[in-house]
Amino acid sequence: MEEAIRARGVTRTYRSKGRETVALAGIDLTVPAGATYGLIGRNGAGKTTFIRIASTQLLPTSGSVAVLGHDAVADPRSVRNRIAVIPQESRPLYFLNVYELVYLYLKLRGMPGTEARRRTEAVLVELSLDSRRKTLVSHLSGGMRRRAMVAMVLASDAEVLFLDEPTTGLDPVARREVWSAIERAIRDRRTVLLTTHYLDEAEALSSRLALIEGGRVLLEGTPAEIRSRIPRPFRVSVQGRVTREELLPYGEVAEVRGGHLVFAREEEARELTRLALAKGFPVSMAPASLEDVFLQLVGRPIGEDDPEEEGTA
């Protein structure tokens, strides 16, 4: 397997006003070339810190990161020639129109005008932005703006794309717009390192995932592999008058509105489903989602911020 990114023992500690915050506590990660790799975790888990280190924006406290074989710490220039980034919470220069945003970014990267024009035209058509080419980006919706930013990096000649929470704050329709843009990079077989705390997004776009919590990788693999590695890979939703104590023998129980959610092994899940049906309770059984996996492993939902890490990672 050819490696695009290889990280070993990466740590990062932030120091502020005499207080130390560990954002990364020793990350080992290998991102295969040509794949879309998702880093998932709560806000503050360390995703952005890792992406900033790998994309040469930030120095690690210790450890090594190589991008396409180049040392991102000692030889950032070689890395920068081959990567492109959409930073978290970045916004396009508001006084440019969509065409200029893409074209001038390519020129900034040193691309000749003819080539930059050709690539800009192509990406605008491909991402359905062509009809907005003369529109100032400040006049676009949030989803269109992010899509225009994705167009910038897609049109570049970068071999590795770092997309840091490209859809945060967008509504579901806008998120889908951005997804379709990212899918173009996947078709190009470029390496994409994507961070997100939307698990549906990670699953839809990534061929491999790493689940990060507290600055460490908890699990790594394909979405199916990750699901298979949890002890209770099925979820049973039981509605009606049934107590937590009655359900505990079948697995882990979480109370939800109108009933309970039980994480169980396949056999127990089937048995519980049969029993609930026999008693006439509304019941459903399904493989655990990534969200369920996260909840089982971390004990908190992914949407919950880590206050210890907030503002650093």
Next chain:
Amino acid sequence: MTVRHRLRSLATLAFMNGVVPMRTQPLYLLNTIASPLAFLFFIDVISRGELILYGIAGGFVLTMLSIGTGLQTDMTHYKQDLKFQDLIVASPVEAPVYVAGMALSELVYALPGLLIFLVLWIDRAGAPPLGDALTVLGVLVMVWAFASALGFTLATYFEDIRETFVFSPLISLGLSTLPPVYYSAGILPAWAQPLVYLSPTTYAADLLHRAFGITQLGPYLLPAGLDWLALGAFTVALFVLAAWKARWREP
């Protein structure tokens, strides 16, 4: 990046940040020249035109300093609010190219002011000899260079655009009105005179006063050679500071 790539990046930045924004807001141009023209107006009125060349010299310096403060504001905004600098750091564009391109773009905003002061200078003093014209040009380039280096260094430390609203006017006015730019050092009390050597604009203005041939408010501060030496040393020092202290990749 090859030299050609670097030049392309430089020109693109200058165009993108200098020319394109004026399409949506042409009044940006007035912003740069408002203060120097206001000072010139008061000096002209109060001195009944006698000290207008000091106003023109000060106008040249203040206009070029505004490039540094404009750069500082733009770069802070691009780094903190838009995360544009992060996008650039993780790209083939190198820090010196980014700073030079942004500094060139700010020069675009200064051009109308420079043109106005040039016309006024020629109107009041006649067509200058080549040596004086080259002196003025050289001084303007040096002020542009050290103001840009200072602006970039400060911008990498500011975490909020509002900080630049506090520091930019202080730096710009502090370097143009406290040192003997709009006046001659000769009129200062003896205890204050050593302090003027601390500002690079002192030497820039001394050279401009010399090129303009103005002596109404007192003698020139230093021989021209020493002025150039001091101005050059300040410029180099600020570039070294920018290279050493400014944060491109976060430590």
